[in-house]
Amino acid sequence: MKRTLFLILFLAIVVPVGWVLFCKYEGDAPTANIFLPSQYLKQSYEIDMTATDKGSGLQHVTVCLVQNDNEKILLDKSYPPSTILSLFSDKKILSDTFSIPVETRKYGMSDGQAVIRISVTDYAWRNWTKGNCFNEERPVIIDTVPPRLQVLTSQHNVSKGGAGLVVYKIDEDNVQSGVRVGDNFFPGYSGVFDDPKVITALFALDSSQGPDTRIVVEARDSAGNETKRGFYHYIKDKNFRIDTLTISDSFLEFKMPDFDLGAHEAQFLVEENPLLAKFLYINETLRRQNVETVLKVPSDTSGQLMWQGRFNRLSGAANRAGFADKRTYKYNGKVVSHSTHSGIDLASTSNAPVGAANDGRVIMAENVGIFGNTVIIDHGLGLASLYAHLSQMNVSKGDMVKQDDIIGRSGLTGLAGGDHLHFSMIIHNVFTNPVEWWDPAWIKNNITSKIESVKAQIQ
Template identity: 85%
Template sequence: MKKALFLIIFLAIVVPVGWVLFCKYEGDVPKADLSLPSPYLKQSYEINMTATDKGTGLRHVTVSLVQKDNEKVLLDKSYPSSSIFSLFSENKILSDTFAIPVETRQYGMSDGQAVIRIVATDYAWHKWAKGNRFYEERPVIIDTVPPRLQVLTSQHNVSKGGVGLVIYKLDEENIQSGVRVGEHFFPGYSGVFDNPMVVTALFALDHTQGPDTRIVVEARDPAGNETKRGFYHYIKDKNFRPDTLSISDGFLEFKMPDFDLGPKEAQFLTEQNPLLAKFLYINETLRRQNVETVLNVPSDTRAELMWEGCFGRLSGAANRARFADKRTYKYNGKVISHSTHLGIDLASTSNAPVGAANNGRVIMAENVGIFGNTVIIDHGLGLASLYAHLSQMNVARGDRVKKDDIIGRTGLTGLAGGDHLHFSMMLHNVFVNPVEWWDGVWIKNNITSKIESVKSQIQ
C-alpha cells in the first residue's frame, strides 16, 4: 500500500515538477533574423526582423542604432510573463515580426560607421531567472549626403534620333551614374580618362523624342542617395519620311517558307490567306520580339573607346531605305500593317563583302528572325553596330575586329526581299541614326573634341 501511495505521489508531483524544471531551465538562446536593405543607412531606411524563441517564449527585444556614445533605441518591446502553466498553454509568444523605420537625420548622428545592436531574452530560469540572451551587432554606414557632380562639357547639341556626349566629374567612388533621356537611361563610364572620377556618357534620343524631352545627369551612391543635374543642351527636331511597301503574292510565296514558326503554323492554315496571315504575324509580333532581342545585346559593352575616326559604309552601295522611315505595308492596294525602319538599307552587288564599320568586339553572330544572319559589334561605352540579312557570317562572338575586316557578305536572309545589307547603329537599347557616325566632322565636333578639351582641363 505504501509503495503504491509513493508511486502515486511521485507521478503526481515529482515528475511534473521535474518536467517543469527541465523545461524552465532550457538553455536554447533566442534568435533574431535581421534583414538590412544594404549596409548603408540613408535618410529613410527600414529594418525587417523576426525574433523567435521555441522554448519558454520571448521576454524582451530591443534594437538600437549606436554610434560611439550616442545610442538611439529603435525598438523596445516586452512580452507577458510566462507562468509555470504556460508550458501547456498558448499564451507564450514564440515569434514576432517587426518592420523598424530608421530616420538617421533625427538622431543627431553624423555620416560614418555605426552598428545596429539587437538584444533578445526569453523566460527561461537559466542564469538566475534572467533568461537566455541573444546579442548581436551589425556594422552599418550612415550616409545621408547625395553624391556631388560637376559637368565638364559645355555644348550639347543633339538631334532627334541622334547621339550626344557629356563628361562630368564625381566626388566619390562606387557611384552609379549616367544620363536620363525621357524613359531611357544611358550609363556613364570611367575608362576614358586616367582619373576614375571623370565619367564619360554617350546618350541618345530615339526617333520619337523631340525638343521637349527632359535630359539630366543622374548619380546614385550605394546608400541610395540620388543627385540629378541638368545641363545645357539643344535638341534639333527632325521629320522622318514616310515609305510605302507593296506586298505581292510573289513576295509571300518567296519569303514565308523561310520562317518556321513551329506550332503557330497550324493557326495560319485556317485563315483565308494563310501566307498573308503569317506575314502579318512576322511583321508585327515577331518583329517586336526580334527588336527586343538585338537591343539587349549592346549591354555587353566595354568601358573604353575601341573605335577611331568615322565609321565605314558598305563600299559602292546605294541607299535603299533610310533611318526611321515610317513604313506602310499594302496588299492589293489596302493598308495591312505598319513599322518603323530603324537602320539604313545598303545595296551594291549580290554577296558583296561587308567590312566592320570600325574597331570593336563581336557580341553577336547568329540568326535573328526578321534580321536573318546578324552580326553586332561593340565599339565601347554602349555603342554598337548591327549588320543584318547576311548570306554568311565570317566571325563569332568574342572575336576582335578592326575597321574594314570582312565580317560577312550581303544577302537576303530574314525578311529581306532582295540582296542588301541592313545597317544599324545602337546606343545601349536605342537605335540611332547611322548617318552621324559616317560623318567625320560630326564625330569631331560632338565626340572627340569634347574628350580632348576635358583632357586638357584636368591636366
C-alpha cells in the same frame, strides 16, 4: 498501499515539478533573423526582423542604432511572463516579426560608421532567471548626402533620332551614373580618362523624342542617395520619311517559307490567307521580339573607346531605305501593317563583302528572325554597330576586329526582299541615326573634340 500512495505523490508532484524545472532551465538561446536592405543607412530605410524562441518563449527584444556615445533605441518590446499553465498551453509568445523604420537624420548622428545592436532574451531560469540571451551587432554606414556632380562639357547639340556625348565628374567612388533621356537611361563609363571619377556617357534620342525631351545626368551612390543635374543642350527637330511598301503574293510565297514558327504555324492555316496572316505575325509580334533581342546585346560593352575616326559605310552601295522611315504595308490596296525602320538599307552587288565599320569586339553573330544572319560589334561605351540580312558570317562572338575587316557578305536572310545590308547604330538600347557616325565633321564636333577639351581641362 504505501507503495501506491508514493507512486501517486510522485506522479502528482515530482513529475510536474521536474517537468517545470526541465522546461524553465532549458539552455537553448532565442534567435533573430535580421534583414538589412544594405550596409548603407539612407533617408528611407527599414529593418525586417523575426525573433524566435521555441522553449520558454520570448521575454524582451531590443534593437538599437549606436554611433560612438550616441545610442538610439529603435525597438524595445517586452512580453508578458509565462506561467506554469503556459507550459501546457500555447499562450507563451514563441515568435514575433517586426519592420523597424530607421530615420538617421532625426537621431543627431553624422555620416560614417555605426552599429545596429540586437538583443533577445527568453523566459528560461538560466543566468539567475535573466534567461538565455541572443546578441548580435551589425556594422552599418550612415550616408545621407547625395553625390556631387559637375558637368565638364559645355555644348550639347542633339538631333531627334541622333546621338550626343557628355562628360562629368563625381566626388564619390562606387557611384552608378549616366544620362536620362526621357524614360531611357544611358550608363556612364570611367575608362576614357585617367581619373576614374571623370565619367563619359554616350546618349541618344530615339526617333520619337523631339525638342521637349528632358535630358539630365543622374548619379546614385551605394546608399541610394541620388543627384540629378541638367546641362545645356539643344534638340533639333527632324521629320522622317514616310514610305509605303506593297506586299505581293509573290513576295509572300518567296519569303514566308523561310520562317519556321513552330507551334504558331497551325494558327495561320485557319485564316483566309495563311501567308498574309503569317507575314503580319512576323512583321509585328516577331519583329518586336527580335528588336528586344538585339537591343539587349550592346549592354555587353567595354568602358574604353575602342574606335577611332569616322565609321565606314558599305563601299559602293546605294541607300535603299533610311533611318526611322515610317513604313506602311499595303496588300491588295489595303493597309495591313506598320513599322519603323531601325537602320539604313545599303544595296551593292549580290553577296558583297561587308567590312566592320570601325574597330571593336564581336558581341553577336547569329540568326535573329527578321534580321536574318546578324553581326553586332561593340565599340565601347555602349556604342554598337549592327549588320543584318547577311548571306554568311565570317566572325564569331568574342572576335576582335579592325575597321574594314570582312565580317560577312550581304544577302537576303530574314525579312529581306532582295540582297542588301541592313546597317544600324545602337547606343545602349536605342537605335540612333547611322548618318552621323559616317560624318567625320560630326564625330569631331560632337565626340572627339569634347573628350580632348576635357583632357586639356584636367591637365
